[in-house]
Amino acid sequence: MKTFINLKLFLLSIILFNIQGIILNPQQNNLYAQNPNLFDNTWYFVTGELDGEIFFLPPEEHLIEVTFNSEEIYLCYPSCDECYSNNVVINANSFIVSETEPWIVLIGLCNPPQNDFIGTHNSVYFYSHVNSKNPFNYIIEPVDDYLQLTVTNVEGDFAIYNSVLLTTPEFDNSSFGFYPNPVDETLNIKNNFNQPVDVSIYNVNGKNLKSYTINEKLETININDLNSGLYFVIFKNEAGESLLKRFIKK
Incomplete structure (x- = not known):
């Protein structure tokens, strides 16, 4: 009987010890609350917002990858x-970058256009190599047959990543068409590019x-107010590529 009571006391002490550890070391126990998808994927940048300005996926040769x-x-x-x-403490839906250790930089061979992309993207995460924009919230959501990660810093800036590298459609003369041509009042523009595009006449x-x-x-554009003659249409995608087409107004 005494042995049985001692065993119960021993088990109770173990339970109390574990509870105390959870209370006193919440960061250590966050490991069990982390989303495993965060670590199991390479995250490819798609778009983001910095200081109220949207910035987009750079051209293909300037990929941005984030891993945890x-x-x-x-x-x-x-x-x-x-x-x-940098070092990071992660829990179920947020993380904190080290506030005592600076960001470590593995210097590459980056040219000025690449440095622009790097500087903008890095600014979502830190002001300087020693001042990060803590804390960060993250959300992982399913999109079609892949996952999408959104990271938001304390100032509301965010970056969006996909778990797969989506192919960019070809931006060429087959991407767009319009009819009728010549046109009288309404120009119909057919967008085969499947992405938002700026159009200027x-x-x-x-x-x-x-x-x-x-x-x-x-899309349809009313050109009834244009005089008869030749006009040029410039299509510009988010990567900065441009195409020029022509139409005649009757």
Whole structure:
């Protein structure tokens, strides 16, 4: 009987010890609350917002990759072999970058255009190499057949990443078409690019007469107010690529 009571007291002491450890060491126990998808994927940057300005996925040769393990975060730019890393404490939906350790930089061979992308993206995470924008919230959500990660800093800036590298559609003359041509009042624009595109109409003197952003596969533009003659349409995607087409107003 005495042995049985001692065993119960022993088990109770173990339980109390574990509870005390959870209370006194919450960061250590966050390991069990972390989302495993955060560590199991390489996250490819898609778009973000910094100081109220949206910035987009750079051209293909300027990929941005973010990875996590249980203790570190890596911001990597494989096109020029440059990476930034720091220690991190992660729980179920937020993380804190070390406030005592500076970001470690693996210097690559980056050119000025790449440095612009790197600087903008890094600014979501830190002011300088020793001042991070803590704390960060993160959300992982399913999108079609892949996952999407959104990281938001204390100031409300955010960056969005996909768990797969989505192919960028070709931006060429087959991406767009319009009809009728010549046109009288309404110009129908067919968007085969499947991404938002800025559209600007110019006259032969180079004056910008109309500007739109098209999101749908088929958009209509009223050009009834234009004089008869030749006009140019410039399509510009989020990566900065441009295409020029022509139409005639009756």
